[in-house]
Amino acid sequence: MSTATYTLPTPTKGFTRGLSIFATEIRYEFLRALRTRAFSLATIGFPAMFYILFGLLMNRGEHLGGVLVAKYMLGGYAVFGALGASIFGIGIGVSMDLSAGWLELKRASPMPPLAYVLSKCCSAIGFSLIIVTVLTLMGISFGHVHLTLGEFASIAAIAAAGAVPFSCLGLFMAFTVPPSAAGGVANLVYLPMSYLSGLWVPLQFLPHALQVIAPVFPTYHLAQLMYRSLGAQVPGATVGHWFGLLGFTLVMIGLAWIAFRRREQNS
Amino acid sequence: MPTLVEMPETLTAAHTAAETVASLTNVTKRYANGVLALDNLSLTLRRGEIVALLGPNGAGKSTAVKLLMGLSSPTSGSVSIFNADPRHTAARLRTGVMLQIGKAPEMLRVREHIQLFRGYYPNPMAYADILKAAGLDGIQDRFFGELSGGQKQRTLFAIALAGDPDLIFLDEPTVGLDIEARRSMWAQIRSLAARGKTVLLTTHYLEEADALAHRIIVINKGKIVCEGTPAEVKSMGAATPTPKQDGSTATPQHGLKIIRCVTTLTPQHLQAMPGVTHIESVNNLTLITSAQPEATLREMLALDQNLHSLEVQCPLLEDAFLALTSDH
Numbered sequence: 001m002s003t004a005t006y007t008l009p010t011p012t013k014g015f016t017r018g019l020s021i022f023a024t025e026i027r028y029e030f031l032r033a034l035r036t037r038a039f040s041l042a043t044i045g046f047p048a049m050f051y052i053l054f055g056l057l058m059n060r061g062e063h064l065g066g067v068l069v070a071k072y073m074l075g076g077y078a079v080f081g082a083l084g085a086s087i088f089g090i091g092i093g094v095s096m097d098l099s100a101g102w103l104e105l106k107r108a109s110p111m112p113p114l115a116y117v118l119s120k121c122c123s124a125i126g127f128s129l130i131i132v133t134v135l136t137l138m139g140i141s142f143g144h145v146h147l148t149l150g151e152f153a154s155i156a157a158i159a160a161a162g163a164v165p166f167s168c169l170g171l172f173m174a175f176t177v178p179p180s181a182a183g184g185v186a187n188l189v190y191l192p193m194s195y196l197s198g199l200w201v202p203l204q205f206l207p208h209a210l211q212v213i214a215p216v217f218p219t220y221h222l223a224q225l226m227y228r229s230l231g232a233q234v235p236g237a238t239v240g241h242w243f244g245l246l247g248f249t250l251v252m253i254g255l256a257w258i259a260f261r262r263r264e265q266n267s
Numbered sequence: 268m269p270t271l272v273e274m275p276e277t278l279t280a281a282h283t284a285a286e287t288v289a290s291l292t293n294v295t296k297r298y299a300n301g302v303l304a305l306d307n308l309s310l311t312l313r314r315g316e317i318v319a320l321l322g323p324n325g326a327g328k329s330t331a332v333k334l335l336m337g338l339s340s341p342t343s344g345s346v347s348i349f350n351a352d353p354r355h356t357a358a359r360l361r362t363g364v365m366l367q368i369g370k371a372p373e374m375l376r377v378r379e380h381i382q383l384f385r386g387y388y389p390n391p392m393a394y395a396d397i398l399k400a401a402g403l404d405g406i407q408d409r410f411f412g413e414l415s416g417g418q419k420q421r422t423l424f425a426i427a428l429a430g431d432p433d434l435i436f437l438d439e440p441t442v443g444l445d446i447e448a449r450r451s452m453w454a455q456i457r458s459l460a461a462r463g464k465t466v467l468l469t470t471h472y473l474e475e476a477d478a479l480a481h482r483i484i485v486i487n488k489g490k491i492v493c494e495g496t497p498a499e500v501k502s503m504g505a506a507t508p509t510p511k512q513d514g515s516t517a518t519p520q521h522g523l524k525i526i527r528c529v530t531t532l533t534p535q536h537l538q539a540m541p542g543v544t545h546i547e548s549v550n551n552l553t554l555i556t557s558a559q560p561e562a563t564l565r566e567m568l569a570l571d572q573n574l575h576s577l578e579v580q581c582p583l584l585e586d587a588f589l590a591l592t593s594d595h
Contacts, residue, residue, distance in 0.1 A: 013389075014389075017389060020386060021386055021387060024382070024383055024386050025383070028375060028379055028383055031374075031375070031379075032372050032374045032375050035374035035410075036373075036374045096370065099369065100368055100369035100370035100371070101366055101367065101368045101369055102368055102369075102370065102371050102372070104338060104366060105364055105366045105368060105371075105423075105426075107338060108336040108337065108338055108359070108362070108364040108366070108436075109359065109364065109384060109387050109430075110356050110360045110387045110388060110430070111387050264339075265299055266298065266299045266300070
């Protein structure tokens, strides 16, 4: 037993070192995602393009739920952006790390597994914040949107919070969908879910049946929180929407965990 | 007086009882789909040695390595790294891993990859030393995605060294390297062992195992087929294809050599000569495997004045490997 050469770090030293592992992991993951242009341009560009089309060019000057369409739609497309950043960043990102064996190498290292998950999640939050900022600037510049600092702070916070349940969904997808199908399945979740929860065309204008099933989706609840923060009248209590998101998050964490365990047992 | 007596004793003790660094003890691994990957397999890695794990595809090599890295758990038996569970952080802090990676994050620079992994360890290797050991000087600011196959491989080697680990797993470390880069990685691996580190190597290049390993473990169908120094493994392999008529089992024969020549002597005649274990004719060449090559040759030269084109070779590890892992 020659453990003499190896000295365990003191608890406080270990704590700060642990923090720095998390910070470095998050910083590099965000940097990596930003530098990957195919990802960063599409993730930011897609909601921006849709917002220009449906929020700024069409329905100019009209009102919805008591606010300008351009302002109302800002909320919907911010949710759309957060969903895209999370599903593509994590659903596909983790799936690729898995199939390439990179995740295995990371797991064999002393990296805390939580650092990996958090770095992906924080990167999605970062992208959600960038998207909400870009959309807001576009709305103010080209759509005559008036936004108080408080309103902006609250939609930014909601976008950031929304990246969490969507990241859990992405994680669940990464552990269940084969890597070759990840791209297709991601789009199959991303686009219909956005449409069905009224992010593109407000729910009021969709068939009644779709309005009834919309509350199944986390995007619906997040969008209602956005609209309300922007001063629009929306159905349902704020607390109910937060609970909807929390419930979805917990279900996804549970499913992701089960999927992960099943992979483990087969490897 | 007592100090004088004690000194040689401690010296010999240090030499003979090299510390066990990692072990698999009676490990059986059956996957959920029913495949038996390891069948009651035991192996030990000691301090300062380079061990090569060889076996055909599907033999259980990667399962054994995965168990040692704590990425998988055994169906029965036990796995231990530095007397701890390989999944414990304490064990992982002392190990470094190089795996065959399809794709590492491409938009991170070589420097960032190394620094990220260095950060996981409390006492990492100095950054400059890692660059030097892995031969990455001058390309540290390149993105991983821009590197050539060999440079990627060397970056992954650098990642394995990042924590200055005591136990290093290298899975096919020199795939895609040119001869020069391969030789320099070999030199690095040897110097790791010289510093008391333990290296477990899996490779398809038998030449690599031959050149590097202190000990080779050949596994097939989840079991150890043979284990020994490269020379011992070669002899065992050359001895297995033709069991002697008396039915004795193959035992390591260290002096085993292959004699190639053109001779008029008949196989029956050659078979009766001292030490001969195997005879094979290829075109007009005769290949004689002998455990006592000098005695065999003396007799052959005396009996056949016209013998020519003589060559004497050591059996190749490749031949031994094929013989040991063949199905019959």
